[in-house]
Amino acid sequence: MASQRVFQLGLRRAGVPSLSKFQPAGRMAQRRFAATQHVEQSEGQEILRKQRLQRPVSPHLSIYQPQITWYASAFNRVTGVMLSGGLYLFGMAYLAAPAFGWHLETPSMVAAVASWPLIAKIAAKATVAFPFFFHSINGIRHLSWDLGLGMTNKTVARTGWAAVGASVALGLYYTFLG
Amino acid sequence: MTESWLTTSRIVGASLVPLTVAPFAAGSLNPVMDSILCAALVIHSYTGFQACIIDYFPAKRVPFLRTASMWLLRIATVTLGIALYSFETNDVGITEAAKRLWHA
Numbered sequence: 001m002a003s004q005r006v007f008q009l010g011l012r013r014a015g016v017p018s019l020s021k022f023q024p025a026g027r028m029a030q031r032r033f034a035a036t037q038h039v040e041q042s043e044g045q046e047i048l049r050k051q052r053l054q055r056p057v058s059p060h061l062s063i064y065q066p067q068i069t070w071y072a073s074a075f076n077r078v079t080g081v082m083l084s085g086g087l088y089l090f091g092m093a094y095l096a097a098p099a100f101g102w103h104l105e106t107p108s109m110v111a112a113v114a115s116w117p118l119i120a121k122i123a124a125k126a127t128v129a130f131p132f133f134f135h136s137i138n139g140i141r142h143l144s145w146d147l148g149l150g151m152t153n154k155t156v157a158r159t160g161w162a163a164v165g166a167s168v169a170l171g172l173y174y175t176f177l178g
Numbered sequence: 179m180t181e182s183w184l185t186t187s188r189i190v191g192a193s194l195v196p197l198t199v200a201p202f203a204a205g206s207l208n209p210v211m212d213s214i215l216c217a218a219l220v221i222h223s224y225t226g227f228q229a230c231i232i233d234y235f236p237a238k239r240v241p242f243l244r245t246a247s248m249w250l251l252r253i254a255t256v257t258l259g260i261a262l263y264s265f266e267t268n269d270v271g272i273t274e275a276a277k278r279l280w281h282a
Contacts, residue, residue, distance in 0.1 A: 077226075077230065080226045081226070081227070081230065084219075084222075084223035084226060084227065087219065087223065087258065088223070088254055088258050090261075091257065091258040091261030091262060091265075092254070092257060092258075092261065094261050094264065094265055095257065095260065095261045095264065105268075105269055106269050106270050106274075106275050106278060109275070109279060110278050110279060110282045111282075113279050113282040114282040121282075125280065136194075136195075136198060139191060139194070139195070140195060142191070143188070143191060143192055143195070146183060146188055174280075178280070
């Protein structure tokens with residue numbers, strides 16, 4: 001009985017004349033047809049691309065256990081970008097200085113920095129020193145791996161923490177005493 | 179001489195170790211060594227930024243952004259080379275400038 005009713009509903013949806021005279025009114029009496037349109041392959045890809053932008057991303061960096069391995073690797077990249085980015089910015093500014101009336105020759109820069117308060121000098125030195133030493137020491141770590149040295153988990157963790165400690169020590173020394 | 183692990187980027191990276199230690203030992207570098215340090219830094223920075231672009235801008239996903247950022251990097255790197263050459267010839271060079279600014 002139920003299967004017969006389901007079959008009739010299916011026929012009604014397909015728009016086929018019913019096999020029985022019983023036609024209940026209400027929401028089942030409406031006939032709808034699914035409409036499709038031809039879409040070019042490229043347009044279909046575009047619809048898919050827009051959908052993908054709105055899909056959620058599975059957590060990755062936020063759920064992986066913090067470890068010296070990938071934290072040091074991320075820090076190596078961040079410090080490298082900071083140092084080289086600063087060098088690029090200085091280079092562009094040095095070439096553009098005459099056009100904008102800036103004075104980036106050494107005497108002007110030294111005079112400007114000399115007039116800074118002590119806290120500003122310490123902040124600027126720390127911002128350069130810590131990334132420089134960490135990136136350099138971690139770079140040596142990378143080169144030692146390239147030679148095949150120290151590739152066990154234990155050694156990687158030890159050298160990683162040693163790099164952090166050495167860069168903190170050297171950074172503090174050169175910020176305050178060097 | 180063809181070893182797969184001996185890439186240009188590793189040679190440049192290795193050369194940067196003595197080049198960056200020397201100014202700390204000697205105070206600052208003479209113009210020739212300073213220029214060699216600048217050249218190595220320019221190549222090393224280009225290699226590093228190129229790796230970032232390759233990692234974060236996949237060509238299949240954002241092709242225009244990938245090619246545009248690579249070309250922007252090339253132009254900026256050449257400009258940096260010109261800037262450091264100008265700084266070396268018209269000014270004191272980066273190691274001497276760093277030393278003076280550090281003790282300003």
